[in-house]
Amino acid sequence: MKALKENLIEILLKNNLLTQDQLDKAVELQKKKQIPLRRVLIEEKIIPEEQLLVFLSSHLYIPTLHLTKYKFDPEIVKIIPHHIAVQYRVIPLSKMANMLTVALSDPLNIFAIDDLKVITGCEIDIVLSPEEEINKAIDAQYSSSGKGMDDILKDDQQDKLEGDKKDVEVLKEDDIDLSAMVSESEKPTIVKLVDLMLTEALKKRASDIHIEPAVDGLKVRYRIDGALHEIIRLPKKNQNAVTARLKIISNMNITENRIPQDGRFKVKFEGKEIDFRVSSLPTTFGQKFVLRVLDKGNLSIGLDKLGFSPYPLKVFKTAVTKPFGMILVTGPTGSGKSTTLYSVLNQLNTPERNIITIEDPVEYQLEGITQIPVRHEIGLDFSAGLRAVLRQSPDVIMVGEIRDSETADIAVKAALTGQLFLSTLHTNDALTSITRLMDMGIEPFLVATSLIMVCAQRLCRRICPKCKKPEELSREYLKEVGFPLDEKITFYKSPGCKYCNNTGFYGRIAILEAVLIDDTIREMIIKKQSLDAIKDYAVKKIGMQMLRDDAFVKVKDGMTSMEEALRITTEE
Secondary structure (H helix, E strand, C coil), X not given: XXXXXXXXXXXXXXXXXXXXXXXXXXXXXXXXXXXXXXXXXXXXXXXXXXXXXXXHHHHHCCCECCCCCCCCCHHHHCCCCHHHHHHHCEEEEEEECCEEEEEECCCCCHHHHHHHHHHHCCEEEEEECCHHHHHHHHHXXXXXXXXXXXXXXXXXXXXXXXXXXXXXXXCCCCCCECCECCCCCCCCHHHHXXXXXXXXXXXXXXXXXXXXXXXXEEEEXXXXXXXXXXXXXXXXXXXXHHHHHHHHHCCCCCCCCCCCEEEEEEEEECCEEEEEEEEEXXXXXXXXXXXXXXXXXXXXXXXXXXXXXXXXXXXXXXXXXXXXXXXXXXXXXXXXXHHHHHHHHHHHCCCCCCEEEEECCCCCCCCCCEEEECEHHHCECHHHHHHHHXXXXXXXXXXXXXXXXXXXXXXXXXXXXXXXXXXXXXXXXXXXXXXXXXXXXXXXXXXXXXXXXXXXXXXXXXXXXXXXXXXXXXXXXXXXXXXXXXXXXXXXXXXCCCCCCCCCEEEXXXXXXXXXXXXXXXXXXXXXXXXXXXXXXXHHHCCCCCHHHHHHHHHHCCCXXXXXXXXXXXXX
């Protein structure tokens, strides 16, 4: 601490904020008055307090906060006793899990921070505020919250009688109960703003929340059914407070703004537990945040509830009954591959099976399954994790993605030595994953003997059931797009309504192209026959449906529009 103080004094002198004569005078007064040097500098008007706070903030990477318009939560204020708040000139602001954020004016008082840790039992995160503002806040908050124990007990009993009537409220522990009323007057403005943002996203079925800084404000967009919609632009003055709030609830480093960070938090909304995975990224105008909504309620237990068409469902059911081998799900980012694999894992998750996953990052936390997050900074990547997992006697292994030849090699060997292996690849169609594995250096006979099934997946927007209307499509048009003309079909379109936010779509369904690897395909792989030859055999001999064929099945069933089916698939 002494070294830190001396270093700061040197920087003050170097930046001409302090002369040697002024320093000597201040040190003399400090010894006489027995008060911190910082207070001497301010009281003697050697350095304005605001200027000193800005200086400390920039060199210690601690954010500043003015308390004049801050709305305190009385329950949070009570965490620190009044006499401790007065002694150390400190006041609590917020609490998330075991992290208590406090405002103080002297960040060099390490004894204060240590004492607060002991008294509260929490880790302490600090922001800098002017001492005068802290004193006024202490006077105002502790006088207004000085209720007797009987009053507190009565209030607590009344709260229990009234029940949880709230919309959004960040919990004090790991949970966040999104049942708090947004208009609750005791909550700080920024807290209510962030809580409302989360509530509205969940109500609108958003899969992601994008919070993007611009030159003149903070843009908030929701990804709904795969498409981004701008919801609101927040004033630029609220940007730092909103991003700090997001960092606090996500357990990120609130003082670090220069590098990307990852975090997560959990909420309860309408009786359901929902995880948010948070990613921050420094940009030109500030930090951009993307919050991925991970709703466990979207995970089906078993394949029957995924909404697959009959043929791919039959193929998938056959594949997952095999005791060992490799199942690959392919498709671009955001095509629902992880959800499909998690649903399969849920079906396979029985007490007699040891299921282990390696993910980057772990999206859904599943009870009864061992989940390992990839940590590149310590060398724990997919291949290193997979080598370790094989020594854990697994029955089922799921690896988030096969990215390199080393992971592919270990995966194939695992599939051949008694494990059921599930993973994903980034390819455009199902059968291309065969050549992708060969491109990674896997011998054709190993690919042929390890693979059970390959499938490609897309997510197709489901037509809105409230506003869908029949539409006429000409036979010439149907023939041109390759739609089968053997039966009379009612086609639908939707102009949009309030129920679907005028998009014409509500929810998404999976389109699948699945092929079971039989002996003939294995022989063709070993002989290195072309992909076209394998595809021709799979379609003509075993009835494989291409992605567009499955999309047309959804059109026939009235689940989507012809336009949407053509948008997400390519003509073969």
